[in-house]
Amino acid sequence: MFDTRFEAILRSVAELPEDLVITGEQNLRSELGVDSLKLMDLIVNLEGEYSIELSDDVSADVRTVEELWLEISQEAD
Template identity: 65%
Template structure:
């Protein structure tokens, strides 16, 4: 389950419309239109909010909303 803070950060940083229904299966790039620079910015925001640190290869290996959430949630 995604949490509210995660969704808010994702929507804000990626400038996603509030009416857009997010699902775990959505591809960050092809479904949500997030480019590499925005993804990097998103990861920085998530690191600050959740106190996590993404691996160096995370930018290349995270493709879906679920994969991003699991990286954030794995530390909890």
């Protein structure tokens, strides 16, 4: 579903354990503990890694791992 770069950045910024299985359905905030500051850090890191610029609405609109990945993959195309 998502690539290893995306997963590595998410895992690092959210401080997730290596043995945690990340799925698209997981809620970034309630299940993975990504608060608003971590979300902004996550977006900045992803924009840099993929050489893209996401809209300001992304931080308010995305709820799940899959939604965030879709935003990244659409911009990276």
